[in-house]
Amino acid sequence: MSCIRFNTPAQREAMRRAAPAMLTAQEAASLHPMPPVTESKIRRLRILAQDANPKIRESVASSYNTPPDLFEVLAHDPADGVRACVARNEATPCDVLRELAGDASELVRGWVAVNYFVPDDAMARLADDESATVRSLVKWKASLAQTA
Secondary structure, eight states: OOOOOHHHHHHHHHHHHOOOOOHHHHHHHHHSSOOOOOOHHHHHHHHHHHOHHHHHHHHHHHTTTTHHHHHHTTTTSOOOHHHHHHHOTTTTTHHHHHHTOSSOHHHHHHHHHOTTOOOOHHHHHHHOOSSSHHHHHHHHHHHHHHOO
């Protein structure tokens, strides 16, 4: 017995009509609000930021709920991946992004270059970066701003 199912054109049309409408991101967010950020959640983030596994620290660095002082700590993490997550997080404070614009890792500097909230002085610094990849990301981001 085959598990392949063949639908008639009429059945496919009926399924299309019965399908739910696609929601916008705002509509979906209103239906599923984010739970409030509690002191307990912040304590967990602080504990996880000290975990030996860099992937766990990356998850903290990627969280929009990470406190500013914890971003500063994670910006000095020995793992490039953790610093890259700090660099790409839109909640990262501008001073931390400025600092990461001078990071030794090309990966980290590249993520700073594409972060929407990076300060202009850091972008100017990255425009003259030693890495052709970072410079090209700066140009690409600038081209997006010109077309918008």
